[in-house]
Amino acid sequence: MSPGKTKGIGPYLLIAPAGLLLAVFLVLPYLNIGVMSFRVPGQGTPYGEGFTLVNYARFFADSFYIWQVVNTLWIGFLTTAICLVIGFPVAWQLTRPNMRFRGLAYGLVLSPLLVGIVIRSYGWTILLGNNGLINRTLTNMGLIDSPLPLMYNALGIIIALVHVFLPFMILPIMNGIQGIDPSLEAAARSLGASRTTAFRRIVLPLSMPGIQAGCILVFVLSLSAYVTPSLIGGLKVKTMAVTVVDALIDTFQWPFGSALALMLSVTGAVIVVIFGRMTRMKWKVA
Amino acid sequence: MTEVSIEKLTKSYGNARAVNAISMKIAEGEFISLLGPSGCGKTTTLKMIAGFEDVTEGAIRFDGQDVVNTPAEKRDIGMVFQNYALFPHMTVEQNLAFGLEMRKVPKPQMRERIAKVLDMVQLKGYEARYPRQLSGGQQQRVALGRALVIEPKILLLDEPLANLDAKLREEMRVFIRDLQRRVGITTVYVTHDQAEAMTMSDRVVVMFGGRIAQIGSPTDIYERPENHEVAEFVGQVNLVQAKVESVGEGTATVTSPLGDFTLPTKISVKPGNMVSLALRPEAIELSKATEGQPAATVLASYYSGALMDYRLKLDNGDELHAQTFPVNRFAEGDRVALHAPAERFWLVGVSK
Incomplete structure (x- = not known):
């Protein structure tokens, strides 16, 4: 028997723990949400008897919810784009062989993940609030008359999300760049390419797998973020995740909340698939 | 066609000198190999010629023009990498x-040149393949084609055959050599494989410890090595004890278990000195032992198809390695007579 062509139940046993985990904590809950989203809204109870499409009808009938999905996606897009623009140079620098203080820099990259999510978000409210550090400093310096609106809006949410999700952009890109054979750059130079051209034509396209992975991670994380948007967005700007939790917990509308949750998941999944198609690398699958 | 001249080229890393003031001239269209063990400075030298490595001291001239301060992309070289x-x-x-594209060659001309080179490296029909869809040998030929299509001044190859299996390696040796002859491009080839260097090169530069040990034709390097290190590196060597009987003008007459010889010598010896004679295994011929001929006993024999290898023991106890065609075969324990022409010996040094 040749390796890689193992027969029997061995391979299945190996993936069984992961499969079980997925089944119990992902597939079952999704099935539950799916079923719940078709239930009749309850009167005084989380849900009533029988099944209906009314929850989805309510979603599509109310432009408020559609706009909220659009807003959430928009925040996700911007967070991803800003993470990419900030993260790529950092990832690039961290992979340079002559990089000094690499350990320290690496620690700094990971630092947002070392602080609890609630504490970190409160930290941002201290910085971004109307009476926060940034606005007070600018006012005291006489640069502004009234506080800049940094909180309770999309800007504040994006700032805080970029901060925490940056590592999820940087690490996959680093991984991608590290996998690029340094002699490729040398080969490009020997063929007459300047450093800039070699970067643009060789290094950048070859780091696409890392960029793709980082973008998907950050985008998906941004869509599903709850604590940061709810603390920084407050009551004024709500992302879809916040609205879903409101529906499920505050107003006890389990069927409608489930429908909202599924609409967000489906839109997110569709966008990820389209993005994956658009950035498909022929040279990798060939 | 470009002539390359290297003058007192040095590369230091801190106090260590990877390349130590080497000089050489490479003629137009010449195929030259830098041969040596890993760490001898051959790859560093190649990288300095290519412009990937800064030069600490010295000059590299292409047709008289110093290129030390020219960036790699302006040197107009074609490079083939090990991987x-x-x-x-x-x-x-x-x-x-x-x-x-980097040279802004117009599209129609570009297509023409690519087609020509693809034909040259025998890869017509593979235009649309990605590298990972090609075998090692095919990738190698693409690399060669990519280096040649720009019609560079110089072709540099850094151990290009090291990742290929033995049979393909031999095919590619001939392929590269023939291609180089046809294109007539000045070529520098780095390798640690002496057979590769010998079969392909016009001249071989043997390097040890950042210095040039010998520059010469493959024949020179193999048959007239300047020192024992070179001799050992480019092939197997037998050492036979001998005694100097008399000394002439640049020659010495010695007696040895393999007979008496008068040999040219570059080292100064005095009558009565004990010296070592060097001899390649294939320079020894064996026949059935007869009276009056230097003889030995076969310790072991190894058949490798084209050749026979023998381990022999001289009567004084010294061991010899002989390599012959498997015409007359001898078995373990056989007594054999040794024949070796005087011109195949060289004198390598005085032993105490």
């Missing part, structure tokens, strides 16, 4: 086009 360094996200055609 081929093909661009994985580009097809064979795009790989070949890259250098031409």
Whole structure:
């Protein structure tokens, strides 16, 4: 028997723990949400008897919810784009062989993940609030008359999300760049390419797998973020995740909340698939 | 066609000198190999010629023009890397086009040149393949084509055959050599494989410890090595004890278990000195032992198809390695007579 062509139940046993985990904590809950989203809204109870499409009808009938999905996606897009623009140079620098203080820099990259999510978000409210550090400093310096609106809006949410999700952009890109054979750059130079051209034509396209992975991670994380948007967005700007939790917990509308949750998941999944198609690398699958 | 001249080229890393004031001239269209063990400075030298490594001291001239301060992309060289360094996200055609695009060659002309080179490296029909869809040998030929299509001044190859299996390696040796002759491009080839260097090169530069030990034709290097290190590196060597009987004008007459010889010598010896004679295994011929001939006993014999290898023991206890065609075969324990022509010996040094 040749390796890689193992027969029997061995391979299945190996993936069984992961499969079980997925089944119990992902597939079952999704099935539950799916079923719940078709239930009749309850009167005084989380849900009533029988099944209906009314929850989805309510979603599509109310432009408020559609706009909220659009807003959430928009925040996700911007967070991803800003993470990419900030993260790529950092990832690039961290992979340079002559990089000094690499350990320290690496620690700094990971630092947002070392602080609890609630504490970190409160930290941002201290910085971004109307009476926060940034606005007070600018006012005291006489640069502004009234506080800049940094909180309770999309800007504040994006700032805080970029901060925490940056590592999820940087690490996959680093991984991608590290996998690029340094002699490729040398080969490009020997063929007459300047450093800039070699970067643009060789290094950048070859780091696409890392960029793709980082973008998907950050985008998906941004869509599903709850604590940061709810603390920084407050009551004024709500992302879809916040609205879903409101529906499920505050107003006890389990069927409608489930429908909202599924609409967000489906839109997110569709966008990820389209993005994956658009950035498909022929040279990798060939 | 370009002539390359290297003058007192030095590369230091801190106090260590990877390349130590080496000088050489490479003629137009010449195929020269830098041969040596790892760490001898051959790859560093190649990288300095290519412009990937800064020069600490010395000059590199292409047709008299010093290029030490010219960046790699302006040196107009074609380079083949050990791992081929093909661009994985580009097809064979795009790989070949890259250098031409950098030179802003117009499209129709570009297509023509690519077609010509693909024909040359026998890869017609592979234009649309990605590197990972090619075998090692094919990737190697793409790399060669990509380096040649820009019609560079000089072709540099850094151990290009090291990743191929033995049979393909031998085919590629001939292929590269023939191609180089046909194109007539000045070529510098780095290798640690002496057979590769010998079969391909016009001249071989043997390097040890950042210095040039010998520059010469493959024949010179193999048959007239300047020192024992070179002799050992380019092939197997037998050492036979001998005694100097008399000394002439640049020659010495010695007696040895293999007979008495008068040999040219570059080292000064005095009558009565004990010296070592060096001899290649294939310079020894064996026949059935007869009276009056230097003789030995066969300790072991190894058949490798084209050749026989023998381990022999001289009557004084010294061991010899002989390599012959398997015409007359001898078995373990046989007594054999040894024949070795005087011109195949050289004198390597005085032993105490």
